[in-house]
Amino acid sequence: MQWMTLFRKEMIENWRNKKWIWVPIVFILLASMDPVSNYYLPQIIESVGGLPEGTVIELPDFAPSEVVMMSLGQLSSLGVLVVTLMSMATIAGERKSGVLELILVKPVAYRNYITAKWTVLIILVWVSLLLGMLGSWYYINILYGELSIQSMLLVVLFYGLWLTLVVSVSIFFNTLFKTPGIVAFLSIATIIFMSVVTQIFSHILEWSPNNLTLYIMEMLQTESIPSELIWTAIVTIIISIGLLIAAIITLRTKELAN
Amino acid sequence: MTLLTVSKLSKSYDGKNVVNDVSFEFQSGKCIALIGPNGAGKTTILRTLAGLLKPSAGMIRFSGISESDDIRKYIGYLPQYPVFHTWMTGMEFMVYSGRLSYLSEAESKKRAETLLEKVGIIDAKNRRIGKYSGGMKQRLGIAQAIIHKPKLLILDEPVSSLDPFGRREVLTLMKELKEEMTILFSTHILSDAEEISDDLLLLNKGEIVEKGSIIDLRKKYQTSIIMLEFTEDVEKYQGKVNTLTSVRNSFIERDVLHVSVSDFSEAKQEILAIAVKENWPLTSFTLNRASLEDMFMKVVTN
Amino acid sequence: MQEIIDSINWAIVTPILIIQGLLALVALLDLAKAESTNGSKWMWVFIIVLANTIGPIIYFIIGRSRD
Numbered sequence: 001m002q003w004m005t006l007f008r009k010e011m012i013e014n015w016r017n018k019k020w021i022w023v024p025i026v027f028i029l030l031a032s033m034d035p036v037s038n039y040y041l042p043q044i045i046e047s048v049g050g051l052p053e054g055t056v057i058e059l060p061d062f063a064p065s066e067v068v069m070m071s072l073g074q075l076s077s078l079g080v081l082v083v084t085l086m087s088m089a090t091i092a093g094e095r096k097s098g099v100l101e102l103i104l105v106k107p108v109a110y111r112n113y114i115t116a117k118w119t120v121l122i123i124l125v126w127v128s129l130l131l132g133m134l135g136s137w138y139y140i141n142i143l144y145g146e147l148s149i150q151s152m153l154l155v156v157l158f159y160g161l162w163l164t165l166v167v168s169v170s171i172f173f174n175t176l177f178k179t180p181g182i183v184a185f186l187s188i189a190t191i192i193f194m195s196v197v198t199q200i201f202s203h204i205l206e207w208s209p210n211n212l213t214l215y216i217m218e219m220l221q222t223e224s225i226p227s228e229l230i231w232t233a234i235v236t237i238i239i240s241i242g243l244l245i246a247a248i249i250t251l252r253t254k255e256l257a258n
Numbered sequence: 259m260t261l262l263t264v265s266k267l268s269k270s271y272d273g274k275n276v277v278n279d280v281s282f283e284f285q286s287g288k289c290i291a292l293i294g295p296n297g298a299g300k301t302t303i304l305r306t307l308a309g310l311l312k313p314s315a316g317m318i319r320f321s322g323i324s325e326s327d328d329i330r331k332y333i334g335y336l337p338q339y340p341v342f343h344t345w346m347t348g349m350e351f352m353v354y355s356g357r358l359s360y361l362s363e364a365e366s367k368k369r370a371e372t373l374l375e376k377v378g379i380i381d382a383k384n385r386r387i388g389k390y391s392g393g394m395k396q397r398l399g400i401a402q403a404i405i406h407k408p409k410l411l412i413l414d415e416p417v418s419s420l421d422p423f424g425r426r427e428v429l430t431l432m433k434e435l436k437e438e439m440t441i442l443f444s445t446h447i448l449s450d451a452e453e454i455s456d457d458l459l460l461l462n463k464g465e466i467v468e469k470g471s472i473i474d475l476r477k478k479y480q481t482s483i484i485m486l487e488f489t490e491d492v493e494k495y496q497g498k499v500n501t502l503t504s505v506r507n508s509f510i511e512r513d514v515l516h517v518s519v520s521d522f523s524e525a526k527q528e529i530l531a532i533a534v535k536e537n538w539p540l541t542s543f544t545l546n547r548a549s550l551e552d553m554f555m556k557v558v559t560n
Numbered sequence: 561m562q563e564i565i566d567s568i569n570w571a572i573v574t575p576i577l578i579i580q581g582l583l584a585l586v587a588l589l590d591l592a593k594a595e596s597t598n599g600s601k602w603m604w605v606f607i608i609v610l611a612n613t614i615g616p617i618i619y620f621i622i623g624r625s626r627d
Contacts, residue, residue, distance in 0.1 A: 005357035009343075016345050018590050022620045025583045029613055032576060039572075085621045098341035102402070105308045105335040106358040107328045135575075142572060255311050388595065 002109065006116035014124060023086060023124055027132030030079050034070035035139035038062060064140045064147035065220035068155060071136040072213055075129070075159070080191060083125055083166050088184035090117050091174035091251075110252045114171065118244060121167045126160050133159075151223070155216055158229060161236045162212045166191065168243040175250040209236040260321050261286040261410060261440050262307070267316035269302050276302045278464040280316070284457060286409070289436040291451035292444040293554070294461035300444035301338065303461070304414050307442070308335040320409075331359065334403035334439075338414040340395060344388035348379060348398050351387060352405060359406035366405070373401040377431060393424035400431065404439070411435065413443035417450060429454060448554045462557050472550075479553040482522040484529065486515040487542035495538060502528045584608055587616035596625050 014020050037044070062070075091114075094100040104113070137152045169190050173183045198208040205211075206228060215229035260283050269277040277299040284290050292300050305311045307318060309330055320329055342351055349370055356366025374380045377397040382390065390398065396416065404411055416432065417425040433454050435441060445451050451458060451472075458475055460468040468475065488495055492515055496508055499517055504525035508517045519525035526545070533540050587608045591597065597604055604623050607615040 002358060002360065005354065009354055013343070013345060017624065018586055018620060021586050022583060022616065025579055025586075026613075026617055028579055029576065029583075036572060036576060082617065098337070098339065099343055101310060101337050102335075102340060102342065102399075103358065105310060105330055105333065106355060106406075107330040107360065108358050138575075139572065 003112045003116055006108070006112055007120060010117055010120035014120060019086060019124060023082065024128040024131045026082055027075070027079060027128035028135040030074040030082075031071040031132035031136040032139055034074055035067050035136055035143060038067070038070065039139075039143045062144055064144050065217065067140050067144050068133075068136065068147065068152070068220060069213070069217050071133065072155070072159060072216065075132065076162075076213060079129075079132075079163070080166050081188065083163060084170050084184045084187040084191075087121050087167060087170040088174070088187070089180040090121065090171070092178045092180045092183045095178040096180070111248045114175070114244065114248045114251060118167065118171050121171070122164055125163045125167055126156075129160050129163060130156050151220060154219065154225070158212055158216050158219070158233055161233050161240075162209060165209050165236050165240050165243075168240040168247075172243040172247045172250070175247045175254065207232045207235040209239060212236065259286045260284070262442075263317075263319045263321070264303075264307075265317045265319075267303070267306065267318065268314050269299075269306055269311060270314045275314075276464050277306070280461075280464070280466050282459055282466060282469055284440070284442070286321075286440050288457055289432070289441045289455045290443075290457045290459060291455035292442065292459045292461060293448060293451045294444075294446065294557075296446055298461040299464040300446075300461055301414055302464075304335075304412050304442070304444055305337075307410075308333055308412055310335075331406070332409040334406070334408035334411045336396075336399045336403045336411075336413045336416060339419065340399035342387045342395065342398070344386065347384050347386055348374060348390070348394075349383040351398065352383075352402055355402040356405045361406060369405050370401075373405060374398075376434075377401045378427070393420055393427070396420060396424065396428060397431070400428070400435075404435070407439075409440060411439050411441045413441065415444055415446070418445065418447070448551055452550065460554065460557060467557055468553070475553075476550055479550050482519050482525070483546040484517045484519060484525060485542070485544040485546060486517065486529070486540065487513070488515070489539040489541055498532065498536075499529065502532070504528055580613055583613065583616045587619050590624070591619065594624065597623050598625055599623065 089096075091100075094103070104110075133152055133156050137147060137149065140147050166187070170183065170187045173186045173190075177183050177186070194208065195210045198205050198210040209232065212229070212232055215226050215232055218226050219229055263283040265281045267277060267280045268275060280299075280303065292303065294300055302311065306313055320332065323329060323332060343354075346354065352370035352374065353363070353366045356369055357363065361369065370383075371380070374383050377400055379390075379394050379397050379401075382394060387395070387398065396419070400413070400416070403413075413432070417428050420428060429450065432441060432443070436454065441455075443455075455472060457471050458469060459466055470478070486495070486499070492510055492513055496510060496515055499505055499508055499515065502525065504519050504521045505528075506518045506520050508515055510516070517525070517529070522545075530543070532538075588605070591601060591604050591608065594601075604619050607623075608619050609615070611618070
């Protein structure tokens with residue numbers, strides 16, 4: 001099957017260029033960073049010194065759900081940056097180098113080419129997210145108090161949709177431009193733009209994908225899945241699929257020799 | 259049997275015509291050279307045939323393939339500067355190419371072995387393509403282009419970037435391949451085209467200026483001129499020369515008789531024979547051959 | 561200082577240190593095997609070793625010459 005051939009090629013490529021090693025590690029470090037450093041913050045401040053004698057450092061005791069949100073905060077900034085940077089050349093790079101010319105003169109279906117690349121990136125991102133949040137979960141349970149694994153898996157499930165959207169945005173821009181830097185820049189700009197729009201029109205954009213983390217927090221606090229979360233998840237999936245279809249159409253109508 | 263018909267093909271970028279109203283067709287089993295100076299539009303035509311570019315106007319039709327079918331299944335294409343996934347080995351890239359062209363895993367492997375052997379890089383099959391030399395990449399390029407046994411093999415300047423050795427090897431390989439499939443290749447060197455192709459398409463500034471079989475074109479342009487000088491009375495001998503069967507016509511320029519002949523060796527014999535027999539006061543007998551090369555040079559330099 | 565070192569629960573910090581070390585190690589091995597990089601190899605050695613975590617990431621994203 002042609003799709004499997006493309007899928008396998010992407011998997012092997014990401015293994016040989018070490019993405020399968022460094023992306024999960026980066027996610028683990030990003031997700032574990034805040035749980036550990038916040039726990040040791042008092043000691044760190046004390047060791048740095050300079051505080052007058054008798055100063056009492058009082059930091060709030062974080063609830064496990066708050067610490068989860070810290071981990072997601074790191075992933076939403078640096079994690080998203082890593083996802084866009086590691087996916088910026090997946091198609092653009094092949095076009096720029098000229099390999100694509102050799103591949104697409106073969107009877108390759110454009111939808112296979114795009115969806116195989118998308119799927120491999122999604123698997124990589126989801127596995128990294130899962131490992132990262134398991135790291136966070138490990139530290140939360142040792143340092144802050146109990147958090148059920150089910151809650152954490154639900155967090156992964158819903159937050160994974162956000163990263164799925166990020167990958168889809170990147171794939172879309174990959175078909176439009178052949179300079180990886182431009183692809184990464186526009187992907188990030190789009191995500192920032194979406195977040196600004198969501199804030200300005202918060203009253204009508206209740207189900208904007210940018211609100212996923214908001215509802216995830218609500219889910220952790222209320223220990224139930226709010227209906228807004230479900231709707232936002234559905235909207236996120238629809239937008240991702242839309243971007244994927246747009247990417248296939250763009251690739252099909254584009255003249256690839258340019 | 260006609261394999262491909264191109265009619266009134268045009269391709270423009272930003273309103274500028276790179277290929278202008280080009281029409282040609284060719285038969286299955288032939289080897290066709292698309293020849294012309296750099297910038298004539300050769301690459302654009304080949305890319306359009308391979309489906310990488312969309313024509314601005316005109317039609318491309320493959321005989322025996324339905325409109326709805328994916329023509330890429332029947333085409334093998336090698337760009338001028340092929341770029342590979344350098345992290346793959348030669349064998350991996352061949353199998354990848356085969357699988358993308360709907361061959362089974364086993365069939366891809368078998369074809370890959372056969373073809374890598376044929377193009378002479380079987381020893382490097384498990385080496386990363388990043389470590390291949392230019393000639394090896396060119397040969398791998400040809401091998402991957404024919405893994406699915408295409409009806410038409412399109413090669414864009416297949417030998418221009420190679421050293422004399424590599425050039426010789428690739429030309430020999432192309433000679434072998436033309437026995438099995440139709441080949442369309444571009445070149446800016448006439449001798450390469452004359453050596454292996456049956457038909458020529460001469461392109462200049464985006465337009466076809468001449469086309470036909472090598473044999474016909476040679477005949478058409480290989481008019482030979484024999485220049486004769488005499489000590490006296492040129493006109494008298496012009497009349498005699500014109501009666502010879504192998505002579506087409508003649509003219510006098512600065513007392514030199516220019517004789518245009520159809521068959522060069524026959525004319526040489528006839529003229530020399532009569533000159534000896536009648537004891538002509540000949541002072542000079544000069545042969546001047548105009549060839550396909552001259553015609554090509556004229557087109558290219560104009 | 562000794563107090564702080566004692567107070568740190570090494571069972572907690574060790575996994576992070578190991579993972580960071582692993583990341584740097586993989587980056588260095590990849591660098592050693594690479595035929596060419598964007599920028600000199602020695603520069604990347606310094607970046608990977610000195611800039612903890614960020615160094616290897618930057619190497620993987622922009623240091624590897626793309627295929």
